[in-house]
Amino acid sequence: MAYVQPLPRVAGMREEASRTCSVTGLRVFAGAQALTVANAVAAVLALAVGGLFGLSLGLTRAPSLELLSPDVYYLALTGHGVSALILWPVFFEVAAMVFASSVLLNAPVFSMRIGWSAFGLMVGGALLLEGAILSGDSSVTFTAYPPLVASPLFYVGYLVFAVGALLAIVNFAFSLLSARTTGAHSGSLPLLTYGVAVAAILALFSIASGLVALVPALAYSAGWIGAVEPIVYRGWFWGLGHTLQYVNVVAMVVAWYGIAALAFKAGPVNQKFTRIGFILYLVFTVPVLGHHFLVDPALSTEVKLVGGSLFGFALGVPSLMHGLAVMGGVEATLRKLGPASLFGWLRRVRWGNPGVAALTCSLLLFAIGGWSGTAQTALQLNLISHNTMWIPGHLHGVVVGGMTLAFMGFAYFLVPLLVRRQLWSIRLASVQAYLYGFGLLWMILAMSWAGTVGVPRRTAEISYGGEAPGGWDLPMNLVGVGAALAGTAGFLFILNMVLTLVRGRRTDDPELLVPSAVVA
Amino acid sequence: MAAVESSVTSPAPGWARRLPIDEKVFLWLVAASVAFMSTFVIAWLFLGSQNVPTDSYRITPEAFSQQVQTFIGKYGGEDGRAHVPPGEDAYMMAGRYIFYPELVLKAGQEYRIWISSMDALHGFSLVGGGQNINLEIAPQHAYGATFTPDKPGEYLIVCNEYCGLGHHGMKGRIIVEEGS
Numbered sequence: 001m002a003y004v005q006p007l008p009r010v011a012g013m014r015e016e017a018s019r020t021c022s023v024t025g026l027r028v029f030a031g032a033q034a035l036t037v038a039n040a041v042a043a044v045l046a047l048a049v050g051g052l053f054g055l056s057l058g059l060t061r062a063p064s065l066e067l068l069s070p071d072v073y074y075l076a077l078t079g080h081g082v083s084a085l086i087l088w089p090v091f092f093e094v095a096a097m098v099f100a101s102s103v104l105l106n107a108p109v110f111s112m113r114i115g116w117s118a119f120g121l122m123v124g125g126a127l128l129l130e131g132a133i134l135s136g137d138s139s140v141t142f143t144a145y146p147p148l149v150a151s152p153l154f155y156v157g158y159l160v161f162a163v164g165a166l167l168a169i170v171n172f173a174f175s176l177l178s179a180r181t182t183g184a185h186s187g188s189l190p191l192l193t194y195g196v197a198v199a200a201i202l203a204l205f206s207i208a209s210g211l212v213a214l215v216p217a218l219a220y221s222a223g224w225i226g227a228v229e230p231i232v233y234r235g236w237f238w239g240l241g242h243t244l245q246y247v248n249v250v251a252m253v254v255a256w257y258g259i260a261a262l263a264f265k266a267g268p269v270n271q272k273f274t275r276i277g278f279i280l281y282l283v284f285t286v287p288v289l290g291h292h293f294l295v296d297p298a299l300s301t302e303v304k305l306v307g308g309s310l311f312g313f314a315l316g317v318p319s320l321m322h323g324l325a326v327m328g329g330v331e332a333t334l335r336k337l338g339p340a341s342l343f344g345w346l347r348r349v350r351w352g353n354p355g356v357a358a359l360t361c362s363l364l365l366f367a368i369g370g371w372s373g374t375a376q377t378a379l380q381l382n383l384i385s386h387n388t389m390w391i392p393g394h395l396h397g398v399v400v401g402g403m404t405l406a407f408m409g410f411a412y413f414l415v416p417l418l419v420r421r422q423l424w425s426i427r428l429a430s431v432q433a434y435l436y437g438f439g440l441l442w443m444i445l446a447m448s449w450a451g452t453v454g455v456p457r458r459t460a461e462i463s464y465g466g467e468a469p470g471g472w473d474l475p476m477n478l479v480g481v482g483a484a485l486a487g488t489a490g491f492l493f494i495l496n497m498v499l500t501l502v503r504g505r506r507t508d509d510p511e512l513l514v515p516s517a518v519v520a
Numbered sequence: 521m522a523a524v525e526s527s528v529t530s531p532a533p534g535w536a537r538r539l540p541i542d543e544k545v546f547l548w549l550v551a552a553s554v555a556f557m558s559t560f561v562i563a564w565l566f567l568g569s570q571n572v573p574t575d576s577y578r579i580t581p582e583a584f585s586q587q588v589q590t591f592i593g594k595y596g597g598e599d600g601r602a603h604v605p606p607g608e609d610a611y612m613m614a615g616r617y618i619f620y621p622e623l624v625l626k627a628g629q630e631y632r633i634w635i636s637s638m639d640a641l642h643g644f645s646l647v648g649g650g651q652n653i654n655l656e657i658a659p660q661h662a663y664g665a666t667f668t669p670d671k672p673g674e675y676l677i678v679c680n681e682y683c684g685l686g687h688h689g690m691k692g693r694i695i696v697e698e699g700s
Contacts, residue, residue, distance in 0.1 A: 070688055261528050269543070270525065271525055271538070272535055272536055297576035379561055384652050386680075388645070
């Protein structure tokens with residue numbers, strides 16, 4: 001059953017081959033399809049690299065194993081941050097931008113030339129970054145705080161990637177405009193497009209701030225200038241890094257609604273409520289970069305309190321709203337099928353559906369990671385947790401458990417729809433999502449435990465010549481176990497995606513492309 | 521029950537006027553919890569016994585190093601540690617890959633310790649004795665933490681901000697002796 005009837009072709013619109021999606025009834029233009037798939041494939045490759053680095057980090061942090069030597073550990077740490085926290089989400093978000101501004105609006109992409117240029121620059125930047133990291137002279141972690149210096153190619157890679165992403169945003173904005181001016185789309189934007197637009201606006205802040213941080217860092221690395229003020233750099237860098245994490249959060253929320261729409265044909269519980277939620281991200285995100293400075297010298301208590309703690313608490317509000325709106329929307333849809341008790345509607349969910357598996361685990365882990373982060377933006381609590389393992393515990397909850405798992409779930413539907421091939425294995429996909437969720441939950445709890453007893457983050461080994469406090473080894477060994485579980489599940493995702501692209505059965509049968517999550 | 525909405529199509533005209541009572545109640549509850557947490561954090565600045573230090577001043581690594589040398593000249597002992605008399609400010613520099621010097625303090629006395637970095641960003645993380653206090657240490661800035669050690673013992677300090685390839689070996693120590 002189609003959601004929508006595509007509008008007839010519009011005079012003045014660029015002529016381009018298109019087809020009608022057999023599942024959604026949306027018109028899919030050939031250029032948009034190719035560009036979306038290219039970005040999604042690049043995203044999956046970046047995730048494979050980032051995941052491999054991540055697994056090796058987890059196995060190094062386990063004191064009983066210590067897989068990598070310290071030098072290689074710091075190299076892998078840099079590669080993990082760059083690949084899994086920047087390249088993977090941004091490539092996926094560009095895929096989402098192309099999809100949301102074209103397929104959902106019944107219009108072609110504004111300019112394929114800009115689209116492919118953006119993609120080329122992003123791939124080039126990504127390769128420069130990975131090359132600089134693997135050469136071994138850029139082990140500065142993804143934050144690259146001066147006076148640590150990476151090779152100039154590292155910063156050039158960042159900048160080229162950022163310019164590519166900027167072009168993709170420009171193309172997205174013009175696609176929205178041209179869909180309207182050609183008459184292909186009228187009325188309010190669909191919710192998914194609206195959310196992606198909010199993410200794109202935040203990304204503009206992120207890129208602008210990143211340029212201010214990284215251009216001087218490049219100049220310092222190349223020897224053109226003598227020094228970079230480290231706290232000032234930290235400010236601009238987190239204007240990039242923190243804001244980008246909220247681009248990721250917004251994109252994750254879009255993926256939640258996307259999964260609910262495809263698996264259940266469910267929308268948000270209320271349009272106004274949901275869109276207020278998206279706007280609140282725009283209002284609250286940028287000042288909360290202050291939460292990185294809670295125990296820094298130089299900034300006043302007032303700045304830390306307002307920018308870190310108070311706005312930090314407020315930034316939890318939109319995420320809570322979307323959690324309610326997604327689950328409430330699914331509940332409302334399932335209740336339409338007939339009367340059900342308070343939790344009776346849950347029996348109408350097919351829990352073995354890959355989208356359901358990913359959505360459930362993503363909501364749960366994002367809630368845990370979000371809570372542990374929000375609590376630690378309290379000025380006084382940050383004194384206890386800053387740069388301990390509590391922090392990676394928090395960020396793996398929101399970024400890996402929340403975002404990556406939501407993207408995986410969305411990809412399980414989006415990729416088959418776009419390449420018109422059935423997922424190589426639906427059962428493996430659902431097992432993968434649950435195993436990934438379980439492994440991450442295990443790892444996050446172990447990291448948080450290690451944080452409460454003071455284990456430092458980003459540290460290759462923690463014996464301190466036998467002086468380390470007792471009680472550090474057990475939680476860190478458990479981190480290794482969690483990383484192994486999650487790493488295995490991550491590999492299963494990559495495997496399933498690659499096999500779908502090359503071996504998946506060609507079909508246009510809606511039930512094979514997007515299996516329904518509603519019990520018949 | 522509300523009509524089922526869609527995420528992939530334009531919402532019906534008039535959507536911007538509809539916000540049901542359930543969602544309004546939810547928003548008020550969330551706003552109340554934010555207000556509660558905010559009040560608590562602000563109140564704790566005045567009522568709490570442990571807050572983020574507020575003393576800091578700008579100083580070059582060379583000048584701070586000079587302050588540390590003067591401090592060691594006055595209070596450095598035969599054991600290579602600085603024995604800080606109660607009431608005196610103590611100085612400690614963080615540099616790849618050590619916190620220097622080790623400080624000897626008396627339990628029950630209040631001290632202010634000034635810390636700055638000679639090179640990269642470092643993390644001052646006091647982890648021994650069941651304690652956990654963390655500060656970001658930057659070059660060009662001295663950070664002054666005021667506190668009263670209450671239990672005698674040896675307290676390990678580790679660096680928890682990545683500072684270079686020897687980061688995992690960077691440590692220091694504060695020794696707290698029985699108060700006189």
